[in-house]
Amino acid sequence: MKSVVQIVEVGPRDGLQNEKKVFTLHQKYDLIKRLSLAGLERIEIGAFVSKDWVPQMSDSTELVKKVLAAQASGELPAKIRYSTLAPNLKGMELAVQSGIKEVAIFGASTETFSKKNINCSIAESFVRFRQVMDLAKPNKIKVRGYLSMAFGCPFEGKVDESRVVRLVRAMLKLGVHEVSIGDTIGVATPAQVESLLKKIKKIAPLTRIAMHFHDTRGTALANVLASYRMGIRVFDSSVGGLGGCPYAKNATGNLATEDLMYMLNGMNVKFAGDVSALIDMRSWIQSTVDHELPAKVSKAGLPLKGTL
Amino acid sequence: MKSVVQIVEVGPRDGLQNEKKVFTLHQKYDLIKRLSLAGLERIEIGAFVSKDWVPQMSDSTELVKKVLAAQASGELPAKIRYSTLAPNLKGMELAVQSGIKEVAIFGASTETFSKKNINCSIAESFVRFRQVMDLAKPNKIKVRGYLSMAFGCPFEGKVDESRVVRLVRAMLKLGVHEVSIGDTIGVATPAQVESLLKKIKKIAPLTRIAMHFHDTRGTALANVLASYRMGIRVFDSSVGGLGGCPYAKNATGNLATEDLMYMLNGMNVKFAGDVSALIDMRSWIQSTVDHELPAKVSKAGLPLKGTL
Numbered sequence A, B: 001m002k003s004v005v006q007i008v009e010v011g012p013r014d015g016l017q018n019e020k021k022v023f024t025l026h027q028k029y030d031l032i033k034r035l036s037l038a039g040l041e042r043i044e045i046g047a048f049v050s051k052d053w054v055p056q057m058s059d060s061t062e063l064v065k066k067v068l069a070a071q072a073s074g075e076l077p078a079k080i081r082y083s084t085l086a087p088n089l090k091g092m093e094l095a096v097q098s099g100i101k102e103v104a105i106f107g108a109s110t111e112t113f114s115k116k117n118i119n120c121s122i123a124e125s126f127v128r129f130r131q132v133m134d135l136a137k138p139n140k141i142k143v144r145g146y147l148s149m150a151f152g153c154p155f156e157g158k159v160d161e162s163r164v165v166r167l168v169r170a171m172l173k174l175g176v177h178e179v180s181i182g183d184t185i186g187v188a189t190p191a192q193v194e195s196l197l198k199k200i201k202k203i204a205p206l207t208r209i210a211m212h213f214h215d216t217r218g219t220a221l222a223n224v225l226a227s228y229r230m231g232i233r234v235f236d237s238s239v240g241g242l243g244g245c246p247y248a249k250n251a252t253g254n255l256a257t258e259d260l261m262y263m264l265n266g267m268n269v270k271f272a273g274d275v276s277a278l279i280d281m282r283s284w285i286q287s288t289v290d291h292e293l294p295a296k297v298s299k300a301g302l303p304l305k306g307t308l
Helices: A011-017 A025-037 A060-073 A089-098 A111-118 A122-136 A161-174 A190-201 A220-230 A257-266 A275-280 A282-289 B011-017 B025-037 B060-073 B089-098 B111-118 B122-136 B161-174 B190-201 B220-230 B257-266 B275-289
Strands: A006-009 A042-047 A081-085 A102-108 A142-148 A178-183 A209-213 A234-237 B006-009 B042-047 B081-085 B102-108 B142-148 B178-183 B209-213 B234-237
Touching: A006 A257, A011 A025, A011 A042, A025 A042, A025 A060, A025 A275, A025 A282, A042 A060, A060 A081, A060 A089, A081 A089, A089 A102, A089 A122, A102 A111, A102 A122, A102 A161, A111 A122, A122 A142, A122 A161, A142 A161, A161 A178, A161 A190, A178 A234, A190 A209, A190 A220, A190 B257, A209 A220, A220 A257, A220 B220, A234 A257, A257 A275, A257 B190, A275 A282, B006 B257, B011 B025, B011 B042, B025 B042, B025 B060, B025 B275, B042 B060, B060 B081, B060 B089, B081 B089, B089 B122, B102 B111, B102 B122, B102 B161, B111 B122, B122 B142, B122 B161, B142 B161, B161 B178, B161 B190, B178 B234, B190 B209, B190 B220, B209 B220, B220 B257, B234 B257, B257 B275
Parallel strands: A006 A042, A006 A234, A042 A081, A081 A102, A102 A142, A142 A178, A178 A209, A209 A234, B006 B042, B006 B234, B042 B081, B081 B102, B102 B142, B142 B178, B178 B209, B209 B234
Antiparallel strands: none
């Protein structure tokens, strides 16, 4: 059965990157294997970025090779689309060498965040993206674009919609297959989501857009609902809600995959993945990250059979 | 400025009733005073129920008298509508004596929950409600009806919509001014909410309906959004998300008032009450209930000015 909504599981990358506890290669592979066997169809598993900046991702080459070998041998399902971040030429060269067939570039909606996060202006970041795209094409690697801080920036506050629309257009023009629009600090409400998507719809089909919500202020699922009704069919989420919010201490970051699945199930929207299998992972992940996970469905459990 | 959405703050009753820590009269009054000065317009402050069953509410008579005296003296704003539960004749007699001008009856959507929670069948509960209504009229007391477990029951599972519609009609026929429909175990998703409200709309104007969501599985604000778009203009919530879920250990219960306000603010929907004042109450409430509150907005804080 084909999915109506695609879930892009970002726990092993976006999630772990924002956890204090650094997973070993073995633990990461274990997480990815569990997610894969839970039926997820797209999983972001690593990042080819500087070891000094993001030590959690320093073993991505080894990890990608292990995952792809396991996929080739049949230990992991063949149909799963694994991906990594490859934000610049150096990262992309490593991505090519690793054998991964999908990568993502990562841009910001505001100059201040771009400078603080990726150490260059937005214009400079697009020069880097161009280099990534140039290497992607001959190697037949699909590239996704992330556009972070699209609704609010911890440094600049409210973000101008027309600027976000321009950046979405610029990313699509680069040749990315999809732009994932991020509410990176979890400030968006449904009205803002709808307002932005109405403007984006004028310059691109919403089938090219994914939404990446954080549940920092409890609005993630309401924003998913609003986006879904506007026509969005790809959502990013993180198992257990892995990964906090670096801009609000102890607050929730990524929307939890279980919570997203629970709502989609209740709305009879088909997707790939088994919510029960993810719930079963809770105690293992918690013992590994060493804190309680924010995901609500795995905390409360599924209701009686027939209620879901 | 008139509210477009009315928030019914249920923290001092529904919230505290489900907290282990029993507040003293002084602490309850303090909570109510803080909520009142935060600008809320409707606050449920107590319950005239058996002390043996609900020891947390045993001082409701004294508390109501204190609150009403403070309101008469100008210590608390005159315009606030305070209310209590008065689920049966005995409770209603106490309510009349206390001087409160708004009460609520509490019914269930399933026979099993009715028996377990209020120790009688649904039909028997309506006999009790009739007695409450008969005493309310000569005393000019407004009565609200709660209909709990309207989307799922911990004992019976999925709840038949036509049964809920029948019970809503029966409550309205009794003469309640409003029926608050409760997703008491937090299982509803937007599609279910819309489906039920479509049916209710056929038998009553939605201005007579309030929605009472629990955020147990993260869907509360998505359900508020769906309800609001259907025409619902009254929502129950609890400051900080006070009150857990008695049917799922350590899970979230009531939707947090701060989270509700944050979303409404972002959607430019007018309501009475200041989200910052509620956020400021967090540490005091936490130290009094002795655990972390689930409200997300007060945990993460408001974003930079201009982002909200």
